[in-house]
Amino acid sequence: MKRLPEKEVMDDETQVIAYAKADFAGVNQAFVGRLLAAHPGAARGSIIDLGCGPADIPIRLAQAAPEAKVTAVDASAPMIVLAKRAVAKAKLEARVTLVEGYLPGLPLPDGGFDVVVSNSLLHQLPDPAAFWGEVKRLVRPGGAVFVMDLFRPASEAEARRIVEAAAAGEDPVLKEDFYNSLLAAFSLEEVAAQLAAAGLPFAPTQASERHLVVSGVPPRL
């Protein structure tokens, strides 16, 4: 099935509220567990989360790793408003810093982070090379990368089946977003080609019926 790109930044109020209300607890906690298992040093490091949305992953990460500091970035102003509220409610302002910023070209230092993470951002971007370029720029020499995203199913019917299996009871706005995201996602082969072009010697692995993971330490230049 051909890729069908979707709208990039999530700044529509209805869409943002539906996303923030959705229950991603299982998948987000699994993201944190997998990250800390793959890169145990992250638990004491500085971590940047690209496309953090309402900050559920940064919060779970900070709670699971009390010595970690998390910088969480999103280009959507309404997402950042909700993220700030959630971080304040969790009393994590001292360890989770929110930045409203558009990638590429984030106003953050080269090599400034021990670990660069991202969940469900890559598929939203018109230019995946810009994403991997920013990942490489932000990670310190010897630091780690951990990225999870959807991968594109074989057909529209399979995408509908996945939405019904994973999000049957969710808001229809969220379900439509989820469907569009599956159609906009890259295949494992496409992500492998992106990584090779970016000089990142990792292979994406399939992590569930709809998720892929890219995890590794970029070579020092």
Ligand SMILES: C[S@@+](CC[C@H](N)C(=O)[O-])C[C@H]1O[C@@H](n2cnc3c(N)ncnc32)[C@H](O)[C@@H]1O
């Ligand atoms: C599908 S959401 C994922 C949110 C969060 N990572 C999660 O797992 O729940 C993708 C987020 O990336 C943000 N985004 C999209 N394009 C972006 C860009 N170029 N720079 C920064 N954020 C971007 C969107 O606004 C949205 O909040």
